[in-house]
Amino acid sequence: MAHKSYDLIIIGAGPAGMTAAVYGARAGADVLMLEKGAPGGQMVNTYEVENYTGFGKISGTDLSTKMFNHTQKLGVNYAYGDVRTIEDKGKYKVVETDVEKFEGKAVIIATGTKNRRLGAKGEERLAGRGISWCAICDGAFFKDKEVVVVGGGNSALEEALYLAGLCSKVTIIHRRDKFRGEKKAEEKVRNHEKIDLALDAVIESFNEEENKLDSVTVRNVKTNELNQIPCRGAFIYIGQEPATSMFSHLIKVNKQGYIITNDKMETNIKGVYAAGDVCEKDLRQIITATNDGAVASQNAVKYIETLKNK
Numbered sequence: 364m365a366h367k368s369y370d371l372i373i374i375g376a377g378p379a380g381m382t383a384a385v386y387g388a389r390a391g392a393d394v395l396m397l398e399k400g401a402p403g404g405q406m407v408n409t410y411e412v413e414n415y416t417g418f419g420k421i422s423g424t425d426l427s428t429k430m431f432n433h434t435q436k437l438g439v440n441y442a443y444g445d446v447r448t449i450e451d452k453g454k455y456k457v458v459e460t461d462v463e464k465f466e467g468k469a470v471i472i473a474t475g476t477k478n479r480r481l482g483a484k485g486e487e488r489l490a491g492r493g494i495s496w497c498a499i500c501d502g503a504f505f506k507d508k509e510v511v512v513v514g515g516g517n518s519a520l521e522e523a524l525y526l527a528g529l530c531s532k533v534t535i536i537h538r539r540d541k542f543r544g545e546k547k548a549e550e551k552v553r554n555h556e557k558i559d560l561a562l563d564a565v566i567e568s569f570n571e572e573e574n575k576l577d578s579v580t581v582r583n584v585k586t587n588e589l590n591q592i593p594c595r596g597a598f599i600y601i602g603q604e605p606a607t608s609m610f611s612h613l614i615k616v617n618k619q620g621y622i623i624t625n626d627k628m629e630t631n632i633k634g635v636y637a638a639g640d641v642c643e644k645d646l647r648q649i650i651t652a653t654n655d656g657a658v659a660s661q662n663a664v665k666y667i668e669t670l671k672n673k
């Protein structure tokens with residue numbers, strides 16, 4: 364059976380993929396955007412965005428909806444699909460999801476990143492039973508309860524502030540005594556009456572009672588002293604890793620697995636582009652993801668034009 368075919372297939376509907384879709388559709392391309400979760404990507408899990416130009420403050424879900432509606436008004440085809448692989452057939456590419464195959468003249472990979480795991484004892488077992496990677500999705504389960512947040516980057520600081528509005532106490536557990544996140548967020552955290560800090564500390568184990576998280580055991584990395592912190596919820600924000608394992612047989616990635624592109628967002632395969640957090644880059648933000656999406660799409664459309672003359 365012939366597969367459905369499109370000019371441009373975009374994998375991932377985060378800010379990078381959705382912006383690529385807007386630019387592709389406006390340039391007259393027949394665009395298919397495939398997504399395995401909800402449109403919005405990491406924005407869906409973000410309580411408030413304060414640094415996307417023009418919006419001041421906007422919730423991550425509202426910004427996701429606005430971007431998605433924009434793609435739909437322009438006639439972008441949207442489908443569920445967990446993309447498993449891409450095959451390069453020269454003039455066209457085959458994109459295979461868990462349910463079907465599609466053909467595209469060009470492809471943009473905008474699959475972003477996924478949350479890193481700590482690897483501590485009890486983590487896998489208690490995932491979803493107290494341990495979470497998304498405060499905005501699961502925070503309400505811990506209303507007026509004690510929780511911990513692990514990490515020292517912007518995500519940990521900002522989500523700890525969000526949780527402090529819901530929970531009775533939030534303890535940030537960070538492996539160093541200096542935060543990686545922005546100074547403004549750090550100041551708010553340090554001055555918040557409901558937030559405690561456990562610095563130079565790492566989690567040795569997540570402990571359970573009646574199949575649910577009950578406490579964490581932390582070790583001070585300087586003194587080796589062990590301490591138990593009672594908590595019903597633990598939110599892990601220790602960074603991300605690129606969602607590229609399904610493409611790495613074909614697409615060139617760096618040591619950490621991020622896709623290597625040039626300034627046109629071209630990968631090593633002609634007709635395959637990458638955009639957003641999935642790429643090797645310095646600044647992973649919504650605004651830089653949208654920038655990449657626009658550049659990738661403009662170049663993909665130019666590439667599709669060249670195929671007509673062959």
Ligand code: FAD
Binds near residue numbers: 404409414
């Ligand atoms: P993503 O947003 O990660 O989207 C990728 C999409 O691809 C996802 O929807 C995913 O489901 C989909 N996907 C992955 N694999 C597949 C597959 N195999 N098949 C189909 N679909 C797939 N940035 C800011 O500018 N301001 C902020 O306030 C801010 N807050 C943040 C808070 C948190 C907690 C986090 C984690 C990040 C935050 N960021 C913020 C960073 C920002 O969210 C990212 O830089 C941005 O979302 C990257 O966009 P993207 O489109 O490249 O990837």
Ligand code: NAP
Binds near residue numbers: 513515517600601603
């Ligand atoms: P991040 O900046 O990579 O920070 C990860 C944190 O987790 C670091 O403090 C790191 O410690 C710690 N960590 C990493 N591995 C660990 C381990 N195995 N055990 C214990 N701790 C560990 O990740 P992020 O905070 O999720 O941010 C990701 C990207 O999104 C960044 O570019 C960030 O700027 C962006 N973001 C932006 C905003 C915003 O603009 N408002 C909000 C959220 C995220 P060390 O510091 O010791 O390495």
